[in-house]
Every structure is written in structure tokens, then in C-alpha cells.
Amino acid sequence: MSTDKATVAGILEQLEPLDVRARAMFGEYGLYCDDKLVALIADDHLFVKPTAVAAGYADESWLAPPYPGAKDYYRVPAARLADPAWLAEFVQRTAEALPMRAPKPRKPAAKPR
Numbered sequence: 001m002s003t004d005k006a007t008v009a010g011i012l013e014q015l016e017p018l019d020v021r022a023r024a025m026f027g028e029y030g031l032y033c034d035d036k037l038v039a040l041i042a043d044d045h046l047f048v049k050p051t052a053v054a055a056g057y058a059d060e061s062w063l064a065p066p067y068p069g070a071k072d073y074y075r076v077p078a079a080r081l082a083d084p085a086w087l088a089e090f091v092q093r094t095a096e097a098l099p100m101r102a103p104k105p106r107k108p109a110a111k112p113r
Contacts, residue, residue, distance in 0.1 A: 047073035
């Protein structure tokens with residue numbers, strides 16, 4: 001089952017004014033904050049990456065895989081999705097706890113023949 005675009009729009013709206021965006025990935029979505037992949041939106045649920053700061057925001061009972069065979073993420077309950085201040089803080093703190101992505105190496109320009 002894929003995620004409804006209205007679900008994605010609603011989550012992005014809850015996270016305003018954070019620097020967040022969603023990117024379509026295999027019928028689901030990746031949620032980026034400050035250019036870091038912080039969560040997945042799968043089957044109309046938000047799954048936040050586990051980090052050291054998660055213990056202050058999430059309960060271990062929330063751990064679940066976003067899709068079969070995946071590592072566990074924190075599946076945010078609907079009641080918490082409805083709390084924009086809590087949600088924005090959780091997402092922002094998760095982004096702060098994650099390392100910056102290493103830049104992709106540039107391919108050398110083709111030499112003229």
C-alpha cells in the first residue's frame with residue numbers, strides 16, 4: 001500500500017516552519033530536515049529514525065519497521081502527529097543528532113578527443 005499525497009501534505013504542514021521536504025521513494029516518501037533523511041512516510045504513517053535523542057520523545061513500544069525487512073523506526077502515533085510543537089521538536093532534534101551526508105564525489109569532465 002502506498003502513502004496518500006494528502007498524508008504527506010498534512011505532515012509537512014504540521015512541521016512548518018522547519019526546513020523540511022518530502023521526496024518520493026519507491027511508492028512511499030522520505031522526509032528530509034536540514035537536508036538529512038530523518039523519517040519515512042509509509043502506509044500513511046510517519047516513521048522517525050532512531051537516534052540518541054529519541055528516548056526523550058518516543059516510547060520503545062513505537063518501534064516498528066516501515067516496510068517488511070526494514071530496520072525499526074519510531075512509528076509516531078496519530079495523537080502525537082496532531083501536536084505540531086512536539087512533532088517539530090522531535091524532527092528537528094533528530095536532524096541535529098544525525099551526521100551530515102558526505103558529498104558525492106564529482107565525476108571528472110570528459111576530455112575532448
